[in-house]
Amino acid sequence: MKTGFVNHASTQANMTQKRNPRLFLAECIGLALSVAVQAQTPEPLASLPLKVDLNAPRVVLGQRLFHDPQLSDQGQRSCASCHPLDSGGMDGKVRAESADGVSLLRNTPSLFNVSFNYFFNWDGVVTTLEAHTEKVMLNPNIMNAKWPELIERLRAVPDYVDAFSRIYPDGLTKANVVDALSNFERSLVTPNARFDRFLRGDTAALDAEEQQGYRLFNALGCVACHQGVNLGGNLFQKFGIFGTPKGEQDPVDEGRYNVTGNDRDRGVFRVPSLRNVAVTAPYFHDGRAANLEAAVDTMAEHQLGKRLATKQRDAIVKFLNTLTGEYAGRALAVNKKTNP
Amino acid sequence: MTVISWQPRLIVAGLLLALTYLWIQSASPELERRNRLQSTLRIIELRDAELMRDILLARAGLLANYDALTKAGQELLRLSQSLQTDLQPANADAEKLMGKLADQLTATVQDGLVQIEYLKSDNALLRNSVMSFDEIGKTLRTAARPGDTAKLGNLWRLMFSFMDSPRPELAAEIRQELDRLAGLPLPDDYRVLIAHGRLIIDVSPKVDTLLRQIIAQPIVSRVDDLQQALRQYSDSVEQQAEAYRLSLYLVALVLLAYLLYQFVLLRASTLALRRAHANLQQETGERLQAESWLRESEARLRAITDSAHEAIISTDLQGKIVSWNQGAQLMFGFTANRMLGQPFQQLLANPSPDFFEQIRDEGAINRLNGPTLDSIALSQDRSAFPVELSLSSWTRGTERYLTAIIRDISARKHLEEVARQQELQLIQANKMTALGTLVSGVAHEINNPNQLILFNSGLLADIWSDALEILEDRYQASGEFSLGGLPYTEMRSSAAVLIRDVKDGAKRIERIVAELKNYARPPGAEAQVSFAINEVVDRAVRLLKHLIDQKTLHFKTELSEALPLLRGDPQQVEQVLVNLLINALEALPEPQKSVSVATKLLHDGRQVCVEVRDEGIGIAAEHIEQLCDPFFTTKQAKGGTGLGLAISASLLRAQGGRLSFSSEPGQGTCARVIFPLNPIPATEVNHAM
Known part of the structure; x- marks a missing residue:
């Protein structure tokens, strides 16, 4: 049905584009509406795929690089330093620890399901995983790597040289390092959350209260922004539509304004994914919400303009707890040891 | 034609290069890239349409989530950016234009x-x-009091109208209503309602404006422009390619024409070549013919050279032998193989060391070319022999050679020796002839007084015998008296002896003169008659019967029967035989020794021989040659004149016969008179006198 529409639309487009763009648009709108009425309205939320198809050797190599501190300037940090995979894919800190200990960074987002995001970083400064990976590696405040030295360090390890030359025709290069890392990051998917099972038709996967939470999540309007496979990660929103949220710290983080320079982007951040949200506390770009209850309250009050009853909030929190998926066959959990 | 003609090759190579260049240029350039760009543009259109659809759906509240929309948007940007990078290395104006358009498209998409x-x-x-x-x-309406419902109902109506068509006046009205509500002491729910209502009237026009702006984004027209530019670019490059194709065709035509021209040339050349080949073949044939002639001629020359008795030897200027003919091999005994390359000097008995140094000088050779020079050569067995050397020089290429023609002149030398001997003999004979003439004259002069002496001596003897009686008487009478200074008694016995000695001496002179006359008597007076040799022998034996009996007890004759008749003078033959018999008899030391005469046929009957054999003292070997010389005698003391055998030989020669002797001293001698059966008539030369 959809394919047919696309073909139809494209032929229509080809036929009509010469005449009048306006007319063409009008027809498009007409078509889209007619099709949308006929089509079953898709669910705003979708389950994660159970399996992702990736190049296994690259993933393995990427995994090795991901855990290798040599990727950072000081040899102190690996990707896994801030994104420990045994603890929700993030460090559990309010803000990420900067390399110099002075710079102010934002809360570390989880790397799980990162490939289903469409914008990266809190301000969406990059839109591809590769660009994001390289950016973080080169960020002086994070890993402070410099390509020539990094490549030099990696070349000194015969295993890397062998592995790269085995997997990539051009061997150990900057692009291939990024590619291997990105491949590994794409493999960080946490399927089989109870909510996903529920979406796939297992109505018993959620209990009554959780299902009530899901209904509230829809009814209250959370789903307006937290939608898609990742329940977020695909649009931007001003933090604080209805009044300024509490706990704002100085200096004021301008968010996406830093990227676009548009006034209306001041205080605008990426809507984060709610996948595994129960194991990725604290919350928000500045980690101001220590727990889900606080985060849900803040969101309801300042984003939806409503105060939630405790019951409502608890239901929603319960629902959010069903979004925790499995990585490497195990449900994600907070690793208390790495999270002081 | 050995020089390679580069020009056609260069021309063809140039044309082929041009063809290749044109072929490469005429291939629709960047067809793949253009197709890729074209398809990218199509996909951009498609994505744009999808995006617009999703936006409209989203606006209509029919889009459940933004994943697809976001993805479509990012895809659109990615495509546009890939288009930009694809068009980045722009060099042509058209491409620059496209690059600019792609930049614009990307900017538009980003906006x-x-x-x-x-x-x-x-x-x-x-x-x-x-x-x-x-x-x-x-919630509020159901729970609200009737007065409130009316107030809310108005707001509701206004909001519904505003949602239907978001006019500014409606917005203002709603805002007034909300402001009014906000002023009232109302529960929290109202505040939320008011907040959301304000948001709706704030955001709704913004959303519509944004939607209009998004729809107004000239992505499609940009894509259209790009397609237009791409088409123009394609057209221009295709035109260019077309031009190249046309050039390709023209160059190919030129190449073809040139190749045809070359083919015609080749054809002509082939014909010429074929003619030349035929000529060459003919020439080759002729040359082969000539060569065979030459070879034949050379073989002939070689045969001539080889058959020559002279040694023909060629050397280079260093004296190394380079050719050696058969004659040389025969003359020197060395084979050609052995001698080629050997120094020439070793052939000479007395080589001068600077022989060839002299010859190298041009003048020397010119001098040498003329006369010949005599030298002594050495053969293989180191025996020297006289040669005559004729040198000539010749040049082949830059090399100069010498050819020596060497003649073995030992035979000639020998002949010269013989001739000189003969000359000496001739001189001797002339002297003899002169002597003979002198002698016959002298003989006559001598004979006359001698006859007087002979006659007078007889008379004197008579006188003496007559006077002796008288003288005896006187002696008797008067005793001894002197006669001619000697006493008569001595004279009486010796005067007769003296007179007889005178007479004997005169007789001897008479005989010598007579024989001299015989020796010198001119021939030709005697008639040539046929005679039987046996009869002549018998007559001679009978004539000497007395002497034979006196000298030997063993005389025998062995006359062969049926001997052919000879022609000649039997008297002279008889004289010769008598001469020989007398010699034989006189050679006998005692009568016990024998003498025999035999006649026989010799040499298959072509010669008749009379053999007189004695057992006498023999003749010394050194005398055999001189037996027939005039005045040679071993019997001077016995009154031999030395003319007997000379006359005999002369007589026999006149009749075509000859005289030969063989002897062993102490054993005996055998003299032979040999007559040929068809005697050649005697010539004047053969007669000494």
Whole structure:
């Protein structure tokens, strides 16, 4: 049905584009509406795929690089330093620890399901995983790597040289390092959350209260922004539509304004994914919400303009707890040891 | 034609290069890239349409989530950016234009995406607020007092109208209503309602504006422009390619024409070549013929050279032998193989060391070319022999050679020796002839007084015998007296002896003169008659019967029967035989020794021989040659004149016969008179006198 529409639309487009763009648009709108009425309205939320198809050797190599501190300037940090995979894919800190200990960074987002995001970083400064990976590696405040030295360090390890030359025709290069890392990051998917099972038709996967939470999540309007496979990660929103949220710290983080320079982007951040949200506390770009209850309250009050009853909030929190998926066959959990 | 003609090759190579260049240029350039660009543009159109659809769906609240929309937008940007990178290395104007258009497209898409993001945000808020407004409104209406319902109902109506067509005046009205509500002491739900209502009227026009702006984004027209530019670019490059194709065709034609021209040339050349080949073949044939002639001629020359008795030897200027003919091999005994390359000097008995140094001088050779020079050569067995050397020089190429023609002149030398001997003999004979003439004259002069002496001596003897009686008487009478200074008694016995000695001496002179006369008597007077040799022998034996009996007790004759008749003078033959018999008899030391005469045929009957054999003292070997010389005698003391055998030989020669002797001293001698059966008539030369 959809394919047919696309073909139809494209032929229509080809036929009509010469005449009048306006007319063409009008027809498009007409078509889209007619099709949308006929089509079953898709669910705003979708389950994660159970399996992702990736190049296994690259993933393995990427995994090795991901855990290798040599990727950072000081040899102190690996990707896994801030994104420990045994603890929700993030460090559990309010803000990420900067390399110099002075710079102010934002809360570390989880790397799980990162490939289903469409914008990266809190301000969406990059839109591809590769660009994001390289950016973080080169960020002086994070890993402070410099390509020539990094490549030099990696070349000194015969295993890397062998592995790269085995997997990539051009061997150990900057692009291939990024590619291997990105491949590994794409493999960080946490399927089989109870909510996903529920979406796939297992109505018993959620209990009554959780299902009530899901209904509230829809009814209250959370789903307006937290939608898609990742329940977020695909649009931007001003933090604080209805009044300024509490706990704002100085200096004021301008968010996406830093990227676009548009006034209306001041205080605008990426809507984060709610996948595994129960194991990725604290919350928000500045980690101001220590727990889900606080985060849900803040969101309801300042984003939806409503105060939630405790019951409502608890239901929603319960629902959010069903979004925790499995990585490497195990449900994600907070690793208390790495999270002081 | 050995020089390679480069020009056609260069021309063909140049044409082929041009063809290759044109072929490469005429291939639709960047067809793949253009197709890729074209398809990218199509996909951009498609994605744009999808994006627009999703935006409209989103605006209509029919899009459940933004994943697809976001993805489409990012895909659109990615495509546009890939188009940009694809068109980045622009060199031609058309490409620059396309690059600019692609930049514009990307910028447009980016603008569009920014607006879409805002739309997404605002739309989410709007939807949320509309939903909340609706929910709270419903809750409030059901729970509200009648007065409030009326107030809310107005707001509801206004909001519904505003949602239907968001006119500014409606917005202002709603805002007034909301402000009014906000001024009233109302529960929290109202505040939420008011907040959402305000948001709706704030955001709704923004969303519509954004939607209009997004729809107004000239992505399609940009794509259209790009397609237009791409088409123009394609057309231009195709035109260019077309021009190249035309050039390709023309160059190919030129190449073909040139090849045809070359082919014609080749054809002509082939014909010429074929003619030349025929000529060459003919020439080769002729040359082969000539060569065979030459070879034949050379073989002939070689045969001539080889057959020559002279040694023909060629050397280079260093004296190394380079040719050696058969004659040389025969003369020197060395084979050609042995001698080639050997120094020439070793052939000479007395080589001068600077022989060839002299010859190298041009003048020397010119001098040498003329006369010949005599030298002594050495053969293989180191025996020297006289040669005559004729040198000549010749040049082949830059090399100069000498050829020596060497003649063995030992035979000639020998002949010269013989001739000199003969000359000496001739001189001797002339002297003899002169002597003979002298002698016959002298003989006559001598004979006359001698006859007087002879006659007078007889008379004197008579006188003496007559006077002796008288003288005896006187002696008797008067005793001894002197006679001629000697006493008569001595004279009486010796005077007769003296007279007889005178007479004997005169007789001897007479005989010598007579024989001299015989020796010198001119021939030709005697008639040539046929005679039987046996009869002549018998007559001679009978003539000497007395002497034979006196000298030997053993005389025998062995006369062969049936001997052919001879022609000649039997008297002279008889004289010769008598001469020989007398010699034989006189050679006998005692009568016991024998003498025999035999006649026989010799040499298959072509010669008749009379053999007189004695057992006498023999003749010394050194005398055999001189037996027939005049005045040679071993019997001077016995009154031999030395003319007997000379006359005999002369007589026999006159009749075509000859005289030969063989002897062993102490054993005997055998003299032979040999007559040929067809005697050649005697010539004047053969007669000494």
